[in-house]
Amino acid sequence: MMDKVTSLTREPALNPEPLFEQIDRGMQGLIRIAALITASNRSFFDHLSTPRTPDELAHLTGCREEIVTPVCMVLEEMGCVTWYEGRYSSTPLSLVFLARSSPYRQGAYLDKTWRHIRDLWMHLPDIIERGPVSYPAEVFFxxxxxxxxxxxxxxxRLQRITREIFMFPGFQSFRRMVDLGGGHGLYAIACTVVNPDLHAWVFDMPHVLPLASRFIREYEATRVHTLGGNFFVDDFGRDYDLVFSSSNPSGKRIDMVPRIAKSLNPGGIFVNVQSTGREDMDLYQSLELELWKIEGEEERKTGNTRVEPFMTDEYRVALMDAGLSILVEKDIKDDYHRDAFVRMIIAQKRM
Known part of the structure; x- marks a missing residue:
């Protein structure tokens, strides 16, 4: 290595540009995320459904014009706003996915992203030594x-999955369904929208059910009910025409298969939608997964089934032994990451 004194008069043998390009690219990515989250939370995109000057936007949002202007320039580079004749306007992309007035708004996803930046990535130098951040289960879920x-x-994803369910020949005759580990309950709600005679139960841990109840109220889904419990140990009911599981251990644990089959009426269907395992993750997702855990878990990530394989030979045998015949097996595109898919099966209980 060159000594320090010599380094004052001799350039390094390597070009430093690749290093600084990586740093700049990473910092610019963080700036874009910060600008996007700020603009979404400050309702920029709703206000810019009508073209406005930076001064008008600053006045409407209570922000400083000298900062609003460069933030909007970043948003323009991202394709979220356009600039024409001295005024900014929201693009179709931002009106659909970022405006508060849109049913497709990704506000909670942006909040989660910012929380991960604050809790995880900013503290990676510490986490790499002391271990993952621990979240209480009720907070995390x-x-x-x-x-x-x-x-x-x-x-x-929801529309593609439920469309497959609606295409099942007997769906309109279904009267009872349960969404195991149903979380937000949107799959159950969507099914009752299309089948006016269907009653659905969202089964999940008690600390999760307030979220499902909120969506039930928002969508005025009077035939969707909540049922609290732990599907590993508690009874989740009988006489269902449809049992649904998505992105939770009820759809990957082999010991759940006989119980699910027992809860179905003959001719009823088990719809199971899961990630296929850790191999589907990119290196950034895999790293993120190591930075947090759920408080009280003995085994890391037992609540995150993305790391577990799906539709193994053993699972297929368990379905067959329980009297469930696979009718549909296909990949469903999941838009929140590029080239991401989940695997969906529809298995019918033999008559």
Whole structure:
């Protein structure tokens, strides 16, 4: 290595540009996220449904014009606003997914992203030594994970999955369904919208059910009910025409299969939608997964089934032994990450 004194007069043998480009690119990404979250929380995109000058936008949002202007320039570069004749306007992308007035708004997902930046990424130098951040289960699921999952699902995954259910020949004759570990309850709500005679139960831990109840009220889903319990140990009912599981251990644990089959009427269907395992994650998602845990878990990430394989040979045998025949097995696009998919099966209980 060159000594320190010599380094004052001799340039390094390597070009430093690749390093600084990486730092700049990372910092610019953080700035874009910060600008996007700030603009969404300050209702920029709602106000800019009508073209406005930076001064007008600053007045409407209670923000400083000298900061609003460069923030809008960043948003323009991102494709979230346009600039024409001295005024900014929201683009279709921001009106659909970022405006408070849109049913597809990704506000909770942005909040979760910012929370991860504050809790995890800013503290990575400490976490790498002392271990993952611990979240109480009621905080993680009810306020951090599930609201974001609900918004993500509304971007296409929910509609694609429920469309497959609605296409099942006997769906309109169904009268009872349960959504195991149903969380936000949107799948159950959607099913009752299309089948006016269907009653649905969202079964989940008691600390999660207030979120489902909130969506039930918002969508005026009077035939959707909540049922508290732990599906590993508690009874979740009988005589169902449809049992639904998505992104939770009820759909991956082999010991759940006989209980699910027992809860179904003959001819009823088990709809199971899960990630296929850790191999689906990119390196950034895999790293993030190591930075947090759920308080009280003996085994890391037991609540995050993305790390577990799905539709193994053993699981297929368990379905067959329980009297469930797979009718549909397909991948469903999940829009919240590029090239992300989940695996969906529909298995019918033999008559």
């Amino acid at each position: 009810a306020t951090l994970s599930l609201p974001a999952m609900a918004e993500n699902a509304l971007c296409g």
